[in-house]
Amino acid sequence: DTAVSQTPKYLVTQMGNDKSIKCEQNLGHDTMYWYKQDSKKFLKIMFSYNNKELIINETVPNRFSPKSPDKAHLNLHINSLELGDSAVYFCASSPTWGGGNEQFFGPGTRLTVL
Amino acid sequence: QQPVQSPQAVILREGEDAVINCSSSKALYSVHWYRQKHGEAPVFLMILLKGGEQKGHDKISASFNEKKQQSSLYLTASQLSYSGTYFCGNVNFGNEKLTFGTGTRLTIIP
DSSP: OOSEEEEOSEEEEOTTOOEEEEEEEOSOOSEEEEEEEOTTOOEEEEEEEETTEEEEEOSOOTTEEEEEEETTEEEEEEOSOOGGGOEEEEEEEESSSSTTSOOEEOOOEEEEEO | OOOEEEOSEEEEETTOOEEEEEEOSSOEEEEEEEEEOTTSOEEEEEEEETTSOEEEOTTOEEEEETTTTEEEEEEOSOOGGGOEEEEEEEEETTEEEEEEOOOEEEEEEO
């Protein structure tokens, strides 16, 4: 059973296009996250949702819009893609909100913008 | 603010020990440790909380010096499967966001 799944695994697209990445967790967790890992392997949080409510919104261009239709899903839509958006995007979840909880990561989506 | 890890990279032979350090400039609520193998997702190893509580795998050990805002991860009798990049992550008081460190690449050779 996959705990945190993401689709697609790879995404290759042209600059200016709009794309979405989907994430689902079957762990019954309340909290979900989006992270971006760049070419230097820095892992940086982008967004966090707790019980479908946006809790963390880092300094991310407003071309990025997360949506959580329910606790088990957190999707990421990106408008007007730019070269600098190329990275691996990880979804993660944790049982509840708070700094004392481990996070479970999905397999990642490698986005390449040409 | 991003925690700083040291060393940036280390190469060990199987059976040797390693210590990875993580330093923060702000007061910490908790320190997390994750391992990421090439092309895979980060995997949770351990959480150390202010006050001494720890959650994690039995075979992993770590320390948390609250006064110095530092944590160290101890890898003993290393195995080939320990290879990967190790990330610490900090959660500061008043901010529940997990901020990952710069990473330490560990290579174990036979």
